Amino acid sequence: MSHVLNRSALNYLLRHPLQLVLSLLGIALGVAVVVGIDLANAGASRAFELSMESVAGKATHQIIGGPKGLPDSVYSYLKIQKHISPMAPVVEGNVAVWRPTVMRAFTLLGVDPFSENPFRSYLSPISEKITGDISAFIAKPGSIIISTRTASQMGLHENDTLTIKIAGNYKKVRILGLIEGENERSRNILDNLILCDISTAQELLGMQGYLSRIDLIIPDNAQGEETLKIIKDSLPKGASIVRSETRTKIAADMLKAFDINLTALSLLALIVGMFLIYNTMTFSVLQRRTYIGLLRSIGVTQKEIFRIFLSEAAVLAAAGTILGILAGIVLAKGMLRLVTQTINDLYMVLSVRELNISLFSLAKGAFVGIGATLLAALKPSLEASSVPPRLALSRSEQEIKLRRKIPRLAAFGLIMLLLGAGILALPEKSIILSYIGILPVILGFSLLTPIMILYSMKFLGLISGKLFGLTGRMASGSITSQLSRTAVAVAALSIAVSASVGIGTMVNSFRQTVLTWLNGNLEADIYISPPGLVLRNNDATMDSLLVKKIEALPGVKSYNFYREITLNTGNDEMRIFALDVGPASYNDFKFKEGDPEKFWPQFRTGDIVMVTEPYAYRHDLKVGDQITIPTEKGNVNFKVGGVYYDYVSDLGMVTMSFDTYKRFWKEHSISGLSLFLKPGVNRDSLINFIRTMPGPNEEILVRSSNYLRKTSIDVFDRSFMITNVLEALAIVVAFIGILSALMALLLERSREFAILRANGMTPIQLWKLLTIQTGLMGLLAGVMSLPLGNVLAWILIYIINRRSFGWTMQYLVLPEVLLQALIVALLAALLAGIYPAFKMARTSPALALREE
Amino acid sequence: MKKALSIILIALIILSAGSYLLLKGRHPAEINTSISVSKAMSGGDTAGYERAIAPRKFTFPEDYGPHPGFKTEWWYFTGNLDAEGGRHFGYQLTIFRTAISPDTSHGTPKGTSPLRSNQVYMGHFTLTDVSDNKFYNFERFSRGAEKLAGAAAVPFHVWLEDWQISEIAGEKSNGIPVIQIKAEQNGISINLTLRSMKPVVLQGDHGFSRKGPEEGNASYYYSLTRLQTDGTVKVNNDNFTIKGLSWMDRERSTSALSRNQAGWDWFSLQLSNSKEIMYYQMRLKTGAPDRFSQGVIVNEDGQTEPVRKEDVKIEVTGKWTSPSGGEYPSGWKLSIPSKNIYLEIIPYIRDQELTVSIRYWEGAVKIKGNWDNRPVNGSGYVELTGYGEVL
Numbered sequence A: 001m002s003h004v005l006n007r008s009a010l011n012y013l014l015r016h017p018l019q020l021v022l023s024l025l026g027i028a029l030g031v032a033v034v035v036g037i038d039l040a041n042a043g044a045s046r047a048f049e050l051s052m053e054s055v056a057g058k059a060t061h062q063i064i065g066g067p068k069g070l071p072d073s074v075y076s077y078l079k080i081q082k083h084i085s086p087m088a089p090v091v092e093g094n095v096a097v098w099r100p101t102v103m104r105a106f107t108l109l110g111v112d113p114f115s116e117n118p119f120r121s122y123l124s125p126i127s128e129k130i131t132g133d134i135s136a137f138i139a140k141p142g143s144i145i146i147s148t149r150t151a152s153q154m155g156l157h158e159n160d161t162l163t164i165k166i167a168g169n170y171k172k173v174r175i176l177g178l179i180e181g182e183n184e185r186s187r188n189i190l191d192n193l194i195l196c197d198i199s200t201a202q203e204l205l206g207m208q209g210y211l212s213r214i215d216l217i218i219p220d221n222a223q224g225e226e227t228l229k230i231i232k233d234s235l236p237k238g239a240s241i242v243r244s245e246t247r248t249k250i251a252a253d254m255l256k257a258f259d260i261n262l263t264a265l266s267l268l269a270l271i272v273g274m275f276l277i278y279n280t281m282t283f284s285v286l287q288r289r290t291y292i293g294l295l296r297s298i299g300v301t302q303k304e305i306f307r308i309f310l311s312e313a314a315v316l317a318a319a320g321t322i323l324g325i326l327a328g329i330v331l332a333k334g335m336l337r338l339v340t341q342t343i344n345d346l347y348m349v350l351s352v353r354e355l356n357i358s359l360f361s362l363a364k365g366a367f368v369g370i371g372a373t374l375l376a377a378l379k380p381s382l383e384a385s386s387v388p389p390r391l392a393l394s395r396s397e398q399e400i401k402l403r404r405k406i407p408r409l410a411a412f413g414l415i416m417l418l419l420g421a422g423i424l425a426l427p428e429k430s431i432i433l434s435y436i437g438i439l440p441v442i443l444g445f446s447l448l449t450p451i452m453i454l455y456s457m458k459f460l461g462l463i464s465g466k467l468f469g470l471t472g473r474m475a476s477g478s479i480t481s482q483l484s485r486t487a488v489a490v491a492a493l494s495i496a497v498s499a500s501v502g503i504g505t506m507v508n509s510f511r512q513t514v515l516t517w518l519n520g521n522l523e524a525d526i527y528i529s530p531p532g533l534v535l536r537n538n539d540a541t542m543d544s545l546l547v548k549k550i551e552a553l554p555g556v557k558s559y560n561f562y563r564e565i566t567l568n569t570g571n572d573e574m575r576i577f578a579l580d581v582g583p584a585s586y587n588d589f590k591f592k593e594g595d596p597e598k599f600w601p602q603f604r605t606g607d608i609v610m611v612t613e614p615y616a617y618r619h620d621l622k623v624g625d626q627i628t629i630p631t632e633k634g635n636v637n638f639k640v641g642g643v644y645y646d647y648v649s650d651l652g653m654v655t656m657s658f659d660t661y662k663r664f665w666k667e668h669s670i671s672g673l674s675l676f677l678k679p680g681v682n683r684d685s686l687i688n689f690i691r692t693m694p695g696p697n698e699e700i701l702v703r704s705s706n707y708l709r710k711t712s713i714d715v716f717d718r719s720f721m722i723t724n725v726l727e728a729l730a731i732v733v734a735f736i737g738i739l740s741a742l743m744a745l746l747l748e749r750s751r752e753f754a755i756l757r758a759n760g761m762t763p764i765q766l767w768k769l770l771t772i773q774t775g776l777m778g779l780l781a782g783v784m785s786l787p788l789g790n791v792l793a794w795i796l797i798y799i800i801n802r803r804s805f806g807w808t809m810q811y812l813v814l815p816e817v818l819l820q821a822l823i824v825a826l827l828a829a830l831l832a833g834i835y836p837a838f839k840m841a842r843t844s845p846a847l848a849l850r851e852e
Numbered sequence B: 001m002k003k004a005l006s007i008i009l010i011a012l013i014i015l016s017a018g019s020y021l022l023l024k025g026r027h028p029a030e031i032n033t034s035i036s037v038s039k040a041m042s043g044g045d046t047a048g049y050e051r052a053i054a055p056r057k058f059t060f061p062e063d064y065g066p067h068p069g070f071k072t073e074w075w076y077f078t079g080n081l082d083a084e085g086g087r088h089f090g091y092q093l094t095i096f097r098t099a100i101s102p103d104t105s106h107g108t109p110k111g112t113s114p115l116r117s118n119q120v121y122m123g124h125f126t127l128t129d130v131s132d133n134k135f136y137n138f139e140r141f142s143r144g145a146e147k148l149a150g151a152a153a154v155p156f157h158v159w160l161e162d163w164q165i166s167e168i169a170g171e172k173s174n175g176i177p178v179i180q181i182k183a184e185q186n187g188i189s190i191n192l193t194l195r196s197m198k199p200v201v202l203q204g205d206h207g208f209s210r211k212g213p214e215e216g217n218a219s220y221y222y223s224l225t226r227l228q229t230d231g232t233v234k235v236n237n238d239n240f241t242i243k244g245l246s247w248m249d250r251e252r253s254t255s256a257l258s259r260n261q262a263g264w265d266w267f268s269l270q271l272s273n274s275k276e277i278m279y280y281q282m283r284l285k286t287g288a289p290d291r292f293s294q295g296v297i298v299n300e301d302g303q304t305e306p307v308r309k310e311d312v313k314i315e316v317t318g319k320w321t322s323p324s325g326g327e328y329p330s331g332w333k334l335s336i337p338s339k340n341i342y343l344e345i346i347p348y349i350r351d352q353e354l355t356v357s358i359r360y361w362e363g364a365v366k367i368k369g370n371w372d373n374r375p376v377n378g379s380g381y382v383e384l385t386g387y388g389e390v391l
Helices: A002-015 A017-056 A072-081 A148-154 A184-191 A198-205 A222-234 A244-287 A289-297 A302-346 A359-385 A395-425 A431-481 A483-521 A544-551 A583-588 A596-603 A613-618 A658-664 A683-691 A705-719 A721-748 A750-758 A763-805 A815-842 A845-850 B002-024 B037-041
Strands: A061-064 A087-098 A103-111 A143-147 A161-166 A169-179 A193-197 A213-216 A240-243 A526-529 A556-568 A573-580 A591-593 A608-612 A626-631 A634-644 A654-657 A672-677 A701-704 B072-083 B088-099 B119-129 B134-143 B149-152 B157-160 B163-173 B176-185 B188-196 B208-210 B218-235 B238-253 B261-271 B276-284 B294-298 B304-308 B313-316 B319-321 B327-329 B332-336 B341-347 B353-355 B359-371 B374-385
Touching: A002 A017, A017 A244, A017 A302, A017 A359, A017 A721, A072 A087, A072 A213, A072 A222, A087 A198, A103 A161, A103 A198, A143 A148, A143 A184, A148 A169, A148 A184, A161 A198, A169 A193, A169 A198, A184 A193, A193 A198, A222 A240, A240 A244, A244 A302, A244 A359, A244 A431, A244 A483, A244 A763, A289 A302, A302 A359, A302 A705, A302 A721, A395 A431, A395 A483, A431 A483, A431 A763, A483 A583, A483 A705, A483 A721, A483 A763, A483 A815, A526 A683, A526 A705, A544 A556, A544 A672, A556 A626, A556 A658, A573 A658, A583 A596, A591 A613, A596 A608, A596 A634, A608 A613, A608 A626, A613 A634, A634 A654, A654 A658, A683 A701, A701 A705, A705 A721, A721 A763, A721 A815, A750 A763, A763 A815, B072 B188, B072 B218, B072 B359, B072 B374, B088 B149, B088 B157, B088 B163, B088 B188, B088 B238, B088 B359, B088 B374, B119 B149, B119 B157, B119 B176, B119 B188, B119 B218, B119 B359, B134 B157, B134 B353, B163 B188, B176 B218, B188 B238, B218 B261, B218 B276, B238 B261, B238 B374, B261 B332, B261 B341, B261 B359, B276 B332, B341 B374
Parallel strands: A103 A193, A143 A169, A573 A654, A608 A634
Antiparallel strands: A061 A213, A061 A240, A087 A103, A087 A161, A087 A213, A143 A193, A161 A169, A526 A672, A526 A701, A556 A573, A556 A672, A591 A634, A608 A654, A626 A634, B072 B088, B072 B238, B088 B119, B119 B134, B149 B157, B157 B163, B163 B176, B176 B188, B188 B218, B208 B218, B218 B238, B261 B276, B261 B374, B276 B294, B294 B304, B313 B332, B319 B327, B332 B341, B341 B359, B353 B359, B359 B374
């Protein structure tokens, strides 16, 4: 029996191939977005783990130093006088290699091969895996080892000379040998490394006499505690010992908000998809009411009916999910590039070249796809099983039932909205919770849809009647008279469109805020800095002789300069921005909290700092609070004198005067400077001149304020590219969904249209009727998406963005975003009407009537 | 119909089980790749280095210190120590210096990093605890830079991190600085003061010691054959005050072994009649002793008599198979009939093989026998190379 029933259900699907295809597409796209983002995220975090592991190895602790690093003597002192073992000195930095024309970022890892064994086993002694004569590894300057795979990818061989770029300087190195990892994991780690001796790394990075850090393995017991104490007591000021997972955690934390937001957005696409699946399933049930009635009357039980529909959904789910996973893999390749690009722009050097298709990601996608489809199909299947064993239930009765339920639905919708508001209002910093809060808002809104349709149709119906006469009145009338169908379609469409309104408004508001800020912030004429590999996080410094020459140029009226350093506070990273500015630039800093009049007079001499808005948010700081900064003279408390707006980094920064910096740190190189020119000086020719000033193997970035503004906004746009792609995908999912839903709705009414045709309605008139009706629904959905879209935008801007990054943004409603929403909704609806109208017009009324 | 549902259900279960296992089974594969230290230290090229070609004059204190122009040299201390209560220890502390490239290397610019060096130091530290039948051995490497490792003649100081060999300022014995040696690792430590009871012994031809037929396959070689030793030995938590005798070998060369040589057996024997014997036997790959084997007898007053290959008869009386492969001789009868010397040499314990980057056997031995018809006994050290692996 069940065989026969299944086959009859299958027959139904096969007889409506277009609907089948659209349902599959809806599911597939939803799954594809989730899988695509998940794979891309997984790829990025795997690359991240590898890069962390490749440099951290098995170390449990690390000793780190001030801005310049840790003097070599700390290492030999601990080793010889304090008998600390095992220890491994490390000198590392980011370098770039252009070959042949593509830039590739590497970690230059300088190690002492004699200390490595306990730490990075892939570098340990006794191996036959290195080809080439590497006896000069320690002795000969500029000797490096790269992985066999990297070499073959870049067309390099043993003994080849390679030019690498380090913080604007070009250095020549020689490939002594090639190293091949024993397993895939080692190979992946080695692919991103340029290995050299610590002395070579010091020379290449200009860190002669300094180490980046010392790795240690300290057991977690009483003896380890004692060792820790010995080390702590013998470290110079400004140096500290931290757990290595702390450093990994700090780096991982940087990416967390970014990661969560991406995943949440991909789930949003799936939720939109779910609405559409629900929609499609509902219609497929509605269309077969007569058939179900027939089945029931010949003795098929409710349970069996329920199973038929659920298994139908399951088959659809499985097929759609498989398609979705395949599409997701394709999508992931593009996404991974975008994700990595953004991470490189904003946070750290990460090189991911290949997608690792983890079965886990695919399983998650499959689970979510099948789960979502079955969930969405649950209610329609239950509904199907409740069809009484009669040939057909009168439609009017069903509609009346719904009408009676409308106030209750609306009330429930309001409760959901309140629930959502309640969740969002919780004084929590959790991003996930914020996204959970969005769900009841969306659900509440969709429950309010019927009542909104009812009321707005009263008004729209009048207009449509005025414009299109009888056809117009018929069109609007049938929307309200078939509310049980139209409400679902309109709700689904408006939710899908509102997601795009929300995201679009958020991105635009953000962009505008950053633009305004950039305009007020970049008032100098020329900006000079060494190139760094991470755009927003650059610890490189400039040659001090060159700086002196630039400052002394005749066209320069005045200049500001700064030094950026990153400190480790034990459980977090603190970026210090040490600034030498004249009063003319004070206005560049817009205070959110604090009094500039009081702050600036103390800036140069007092133990006072200002912090950026994200920093204050992350660390719960207010003006007047103290923050402890680990300086080279020990931990020093600074007063927070102001919180200022800054959109450079979501990690936040602590800004102090360069004079203050000099009091606490010995190393005084600068990271960049900005020039104000004398009147009448040609800026562009001066820029060109400055570019010629560094030596042949050095490079500096010399940029006009306009150019800097442009590149900053380019970076911004790049980092929101993924968001835009997701938004576009959500629209496509919505579009396909609405197409299939409306088509189903119209096809269901074939018989009704046939009667109209039999009564003398021409195909053109019928087409007009359908177009007006779908157009009205589209318009309605579009209009309704505006408030919901803005609510979503508001939540994204004021709650989610704030919790993720701590930024204040101006809320900016862009007319084109709203207009786009209306157009998308309308267009989707109108397009959806074309095929059924075409089909109706072609089918002879008699045939349509006879069909049952 | 039931089927469809159960299929989905089963599929879901498999999927979740699969993903659970995937998640759980995400053990990182063991990372296993390496840079070889011996490779980093090797470099077969002898061009640019000083060579041991002819006898030369030794001058002290300069010759206590390093000679960076040669490819390798070592400061080799071995000794037999007795604790109160009769517990016997043997120890070895050797610091090897290796130049990775000659100083005048092809006009390459010298680096600017203070960590840059072409000198690599390797250290071997062993302790033989006879009553516990234990042999502890450790190895270390470091570069000759930033005080991590190095050597100096005045004041005499050779060190590899905290393994230190240094002169005690102002103290001399027989014109030779009194030396303190300290080494500690993994709970095993020695802290010894060494006073030379005899003058420097120049080995071979006035300190020029040929190892093979080719010119330059030789070393400059001298020894301090009888160093009165006091100090402490620590084995984990047990401290021992000890007394005994040590031996120091100083050798520098750029190349020593010939292609057809497999290794050597080296004997340093300190006897109760206040005499010492040093004898090394170069072994050919065929197993036969090479003609370049030689030695010396040091008399009570430090006067020496050379020992030629033809003078010596060595009979192996025991064998020991290393758990990591290789069969070593373990027990000898060494006789020099022309001098009426007959000695029986037995290792204090059988396993004294260093399992470090170069495998060799270096162990404390017990000696008894007759010297000119008078019974003698004593202790010494034997070094056996080329058995565990071909050098």
